Amino acid sequence: MLLVDVLAVNLTDRGCNLVHTAGLVVGRSSTIAFARGTPFGQSAASRNHPETMARLNRRSFLAAAAALAARPAFGAATPLAASVDVVIVGAGAAGIAAARRVAGAGRKFVLLEASNQIGGRCITDTSTFGVPYDRGAHWIHTPDLNPVTKLTPRRGIEVYPAPAGQKVRIGRRYAREGELEDFLSLQVRANRAIAEAARKGDVSCAQALPNDLGDWRPLVEFVLGPFGYGKDLVQVSAADFAKSAERTADAFCRQGFGTLLASLADGIAVHLSTPATAIDTRHNVAVETPKGTITARAAIVTVSTNVATSGAIKFTPELTSSHLDALGKLALGSYDHIALEIDGNPLGLESDDLLFEKSSDSHTAAMLANVSGTPLCLVEVAGTFGRDLAAQGEATMVDFAANWLAGLYGADVKKAIKRSQATRWNDEPWTLGAFSVAAPGAQSARRVLTAPMRDAIWFAGEAAHETLWGTVGGAWESGERAADAVLRRLGPVREAPAAPQAEAAPKRKAKPSRAAPQAPVRYGATPRIMRGEPR
Numbered sequence: 001m002l003l004v005d006v007l008a009v010n011l012t013d014r015g016c017n018l019v020h021t022a023g024l025v026v027g028r029s030s031t032i033a034f035a036r037g038t039p040f041g042q043s044a045a046s047r048n049h050p051e052t053m054a055r056l057n058r059r060s061f062l063a064a065a066a067a068l069a070a071r072p073a074f075g076a077a078t079p080l081a082a083s084v085d086v087v088i089v090g091a092g093a094a095g096i097a098a099a100r101r102v103a104g105a106g107r108k109f110v111l112l113e114a115s116n117q118i119g120g121r122c123i124t125d126t127s128t129f130g131v132p133y134d135r136g137a138h139w140i141h142t143p144d145l146n147p148v149t150k151l152t153p154r155r156g157i158e159v160y161p162a163p164a165g166q167k168v169r170i171g172r173r174y175a176r177e178g179e180l181e182d183f184l185s186l187q188v189r190a191n192r193a194i195a196e197a198a199r200k201g202d203v204s205c206a207q208a209l210p211n212d213l214g215d216w217r218p219l220v221e222f223v224l225g226p227f228g229y230g231k232d233l234v235q236v237s238a239a240d241f242a243k244s245a246e247r248t249a250d251a252f253c254r255q256g257f258g259t260l261l262a263s264l265a266d267g268i269a270v271h272l273s274t275p276a277t278a279i280d281t282r283h284n285v286a287v288e289t290p291k292g293t294i295t296a297r298a299a300i301v302t303v304s305t306n307v308a309t310s311g312a313i314k315f316t317p318e319l320t321s322s323h324l325d326a327l328g329k330l331a332l333g334s335y336d337h338i339a340l341e342i343d344g345n346p347l348g349l350e351s352d353d354l355l356f357e358k359s360s361d362s363h364t365a366a367m368l369a370n371v372s373g374t375p376l377c378l379v380e381v382a383g384t385f386g387r388d389l390a391a392q393g394e395a396t397m398v399d400f401a402a403n404w405l406a407g408l409y410g411a412d413v414k415k416a417i418k419r420s421q422a423t424r425w426n427d428e429p430w431t432l433g434a435f436s437v438a439a440p441g442a443q444s445a446r447r448v449l450t451a452p453m454r455d456a457i458w459f460a461g462e463a464a465h466e467t468l469w470g471t472v473g474g475a476w477e478s479g480e481r482a483a484d485a486v487l488r489r490l491g492p493v494r495e496a497p498a499a500p501q502a503e504a505a506p507k508r509k510a511k512p513s514r515a516a517p518q519a520p521v522r523y524g525a526t527p528r529i530m531r532g533e534p535r
């Protein structure tokens, strides 16, 4: 079993700027690796093959399920304070990270969550399939540097390296080595062309693509656009694409990325089912919820860009035009999982195999097979095609996935599909999409978003990170940074009034006020993983 600490060693540096690096290893560096690498000391033979590996260990599954089940009761038990130092809106990665920081500094805070669970776009569902199913984030990018894996408690949570490489299906057969080489070298060229274009001006990625991608063009476009970033390349800023941090390797969490994230909220009081409906910053900060109004000195708002501009929260005064503009230019793309339980591994794929199709148009998908050695397979649809498909409902999405697989492996595969479920993130009311991508010409919006608004509201979340946007790690870091900025703004914690002295005791001179928080909460500091970004 490979635990978190194993991840800190032996990482080969293969640049890639995809949201899901997925072992494509064709980033801005020139390295090409199309054969499966041997991940972190594992031999290929020891990889989790669904036919040979024990399925998810019962104890770790129960631990994951119990961890998740415990959350609502925990959140509901805490009364809503009327006045605090900081109100944090949203208990996804950014909100949890911010709350830990604020708690660690001994400041009073309230963490509000609109839905009935924590984690936001990083949640694990353990009930639909009886195995952990990450409905949002699943890939842990650059695990040796990822702040979330750095903090993972070891007990009951296993993080293991994602296999490098991918398979490509050309009709009913797999791509041969030479074909894969062609595909991967074209991706390297496409990545370089985008980076080159970004140096000259912030055009769209589509404008920057080389013209001679031949019949691999639709797949290159799918991998770099919808699969990587949730939008078609024509909607993606070349500068945003080029600035996104190189991801050298990926990992998975056997109990689910959402389980891992939720474990980091242990000890943090979360008010579930408590949406912020209005934030008034005319005198201090007043945050309205259906359960009452909380006053504070600052607010950290971690809701997605689409939620922030949806009108779900009424800001008084209104959002500044620069923030509103930035939020609009960082609108969320579309990315959904169509989860299929496929019995008996009829496709003959290994655990966590990543599969693409050499498609002739944008109506395509990717599949992560046999997730963590279970029969769960995730067919990924994204971009404009994925958005249109998801708008037609879950049944249409599942039909598409079944037909797509039948086209690649034959109609019999349909018989092996048992249970199914599809996410529809664009319709999730507290998210309204997948992850942010800057529109062409709008990369600078990310920095605008991180500036405080009227010295009272700090936006945080994946969109507010210049290099790790669209990821859980980026959201986490941005939450910590917003908290640090707020804590600086609030200054040192004042000393609590001295306890009454016994009459006979000599009066002691009060010590200079150096704030010792009551019941200090100590959380491990997260290493900075930003590259060249000012703090």
Ligand SMILES: Cc1cc2nc3c(=O)[nH]c(=O)nc-3n(C[C@H](O)[C@H](O)[C@H](O)COP(=O)(O)OP(=O)(O)OC[C@H]3O[C@@H](n4cnc5c(N)ncnc54)[C@H](O)[C@@H]3O)c2cc1C
Residues within 6 Å of the ligand: 019, 020, 089, 090, 091, 092, 093, 094, 095, 112, 113, 114, 115, 118, 119, 120, 121, 122, 135, 136, 137, 138, 139, 140, 141, 274, 275, 276, 277, 302, 303, 304, 307, 312, 313, 335, 336, 337, 423, 425, 430, 431, 433, 434, 435, 460, 461, 462, 463, 469, 470, 471, 472, 473, 475
């Ligand atoms: C399908 C999908 C796949 C993804 N895959 C990956 C991946 O493999 N790896 C990766 O690193 N990232 C991935 N991501 C992106 C990643 O999930 C996000 O970047 C990250 O989780 C965002 O965290 P956040 O804290 O910024 O926002 P969120 O997680 O959206 O948290 C914001 C929280 O605010 C709450 N909220 C909204 N409105 C209100 C309100 N009015 N009052 C109170 N609370 C409110 C929401 O319910 C939510 O819990 C994926 C995302 C999706 C959707």
